[in-house]
Amino acid sequence: xxxxxxxxxxxxxxxxxxxxxxxxxxxIDAAIPKIAERAGVNPTSIYRRWGNRDNLLLxxxxxxxxxxxxxxxxxxxxxxxxxxAEGVERSMRDPHGQILLRALVATMAPEREPIEYLRxxxxxxxxxxxxAAARGExxxxxxxxxxFVLAPLYLRVxxxxxxxxxxxxxxxxxxxRAL
Amino acid sequence: xxxxxxxxxxxxxxxxxxxxxxxxxxxIDAAIPKIAERAGVNPTSIYRRWGNRDNLLLxxxxxxxxxxxxxxxxxxxxxxxxxxAEGVERSMRDPHGQILLRALVATMAPEREPIEYLRxxxxxxxxxxxxAAARGExxxxxxxxxxFVLAPLYLRVxxxxxxxxxxxxxxxxxxxRAL
Numbered sequence: 001x002x003x004x005x006x007x008x009x010x011x012x013x014x015x016x017x018x019x020x021x022x023x024x025x026x027x028i029d030a031a032i033p034k035i036a037e038r039a040g041v042n043p044t045s046i047y048r049r050w051g052n053r054d055n056l057l058l059x060x061x062x063x064x065x066x067x068x069x070x071x072x073x074x075x076x077x078x079x080x081x082x083x084x085a086e087g088v089e090r091s092m093r094d095p096h097g098q099i100l101l102r103a104l105v106a107t108m109a110p111e112r113e114p115i116e117y118l119r120x121x122x123x124x125x126x127x128x129x130x131x132a133a134a135r136g137e138x139x140x141x142x143x144x145x146x147x148f149v150l151a152p153l154y155l156r157v158x159x160x161x162x163x164x165x166x167x168x169x170x171x172x173x174x175x176x177r178a179l
Numbered sequence: 180x181x182x183x184x185x186x187x188x189x190x191x192x193x194x195x196x197x198x199x200x201x202x203x204x205x206x207i208d209a210a211i212p213k214i215a216e217r218a219g220v221n222p223t224s225i226y227r228r229w230g231n232r233d234n235l236l237l238x239x240x241x242x243x244x245x246x247x248x249x250x251x252x253x254x255x256x257x258x259x260x261x262x263x264a265e266g267v268e269r270s271m272r273d274p275h276g277q278i279l280l281r282a283l284v285a286t287m288a289p290e291r292e293p294i295e296y297l298r299x300x301x302x303x304x305x306x307x308x309x310x311a312a313a314r315g316e317x318x319x320x321x322x323x324x325x326x327f328v329l330a331p332l333y334l335r336v337x338x339x340x341x342x343x344x345x346x347x348x349x350x351x352x353x354x355x356r357a358l
Contacts, residue, residue, distance in 0.1 A: 105284055105337045147350070151330035158284050158337070171326070178357060 014039040015046060016060040023057075023099045028106075032056070054107045061104040062120065065091065071124050077132035077139060078176060084128075085149050085168030092157045093165075101157055122146070138179045148175035193218040194225060195239040202236075202278045207285075211235070233286045240283040241299065244270065250303050256311035256318060257355060263307075264328050264347030271336045272344075280336055301325070317358045327354035 018039035022030040032053055036043040050056035069087030074080050091097035122142045133139045140148070149171045156163050197218035201209040211232055215222040229235035248266030253259050270276035301321045312318045319327070328350045335342050 102284070105281070146334065147331040151334035152326040154334055154337075155325065155330035158333075174357065178353065 011039075011041055011045060012049075015041060015049075015056065016063060019057060019060040020064060020096060020100065023103055024096055028103065057103055058107045061100040061107070064100055065097065065104070066120060066124075068094075068097065071128050073128075073131075077128070077137050078172065080128050080132070081145065081149070081172045081175070082169050084125075085153075085172045088150065088153055089163055089165070089168035092153050092163045098157050101154060105158065121150075140175055140179060144175060144178075148172075148178070190218075190220055190224060191228075194220060194228075194235065195242060198236060198239040199243060199275060199279065202282055203275055207282065236282050237286045240279040240286075243279055244276065244283070245299060245303075247273075247276065250307050252307075252310075256307070256316050257351065259307050259311070260324065260328070260351045260354070261348050263304075264332075264351045267329065267332055268342055268344070268347035271332050271342045277336050280333060284337065300329075319354055319358060323354060323357075327351075327357070 015035065018035050019030075022028075022035060022038065027034075032046050033043045035053075035056070036046050039046075046056060050059060068091040069084055071080055072083035074083060092101070125142045125145050129139045129142065129145075149168065152171055153163060153168060155161075156167075194214065197214050198209075201207075201214060201217065206213075211225050212222045214232075214235070215225050218225075225235060229238060247270040248263055250259055251262035253262060271280070304321045304324050308318045308321065308324075328347065331350055332342060332347060334340075335346075
């Protein structure tokens with residue numbers, strides 16, 4: 001017997017994977033029936049779950065970008081942020097990561113509702129910062145982390161400047177020096 | 180008698196304006212004949228000058244974003260950068276500016292040649308920085324200015340976070356403190 005949660009998660013993963021493969025193949029305008037075919041699911045399941053193509057694309061991009069750069073728990077804020085920034089940097093050097101970031105920005109049209117992406121990442125960062133504060137470390141705000149670390153990495157990709165290895169670690173050091 | 184340079188510049192301005200109006204009206208996919216009609220020029224002139232729609236869109240966005248935030252010459256690096264950052268901040272609070280930034284990012288697909296936008300802005304900034312260094316001021320690199328000031332402002336717009344008044348000035352202060 002298949003648990004509904006297990007099946008549901010498998011459908012989501014298969015559909016996300018299909019979206020990412022199609023994006024990577026340059027098929028940024030792939031319609032839902034095509035995505036469904038590639039994922040081996042019924043188009044109706046996609047319409048029911050995501051409503052439209054933009055919501056699906058956004059969910060796929062957000063899920064992948066978050067999971068490729070989790071925040072580790074190393075016991076120090078410097079270690080946690082450096083580990084996270086290294087993951088972000090790595091995913092920004094990866095063509096799939098770049099495509100997903102572009103897709104994310106492209107789907108965030110001004111007339112749409114604000115999206116959860118940075119909020120979700122912000123919540124992750126807040127937990128890390130709170131834990132460091134509880135240990136007595138000097139801590140930045142989430143906005144500081146986004147300004148000092150995430151914005152420069154993302155801007156490099158969006159404006160097609162190279163992301164040199166070590167950029168993430170350097171940006172984290174700069175943030176901690178500014179405290 | 181019409182000077183060729185004068186007429187050429189007027190055509191460029193009229194076509195840029197038509198592109199920006201169509202983008203602002205949500206017609207991001209407007210084809211060249213439609214742009215030509217709105218600008219009151221022959222489609223052939225557009226094809227001859229820009230080659231294709233993406234080149235035209237990029238040129239319109241770059242030209243407008245540069246001219247809405249020139250770097251003033253105030254006699255101090257702090258004043259120059261603060262004046263420039265205030266212009267960038269203002270254009271990022273303006274719906275037209277936001278649309279142009281999105282159009283710029285959208286046309287910079289990974290498979291295209293690197294674009295001149297940040298290079299042109301970088302050259303402007305380098306001149307300002309060189310003049311400050313010649314006056315004996317401590318100066319940042321162009322990359323530092325992009326990381327500390329431009330990236331956080333642009334990321335707010337691309338991720339639909341609000342750009343609070345005074346953000347540009349605050350980011351410039353942070354950059355100068357880090358020197």
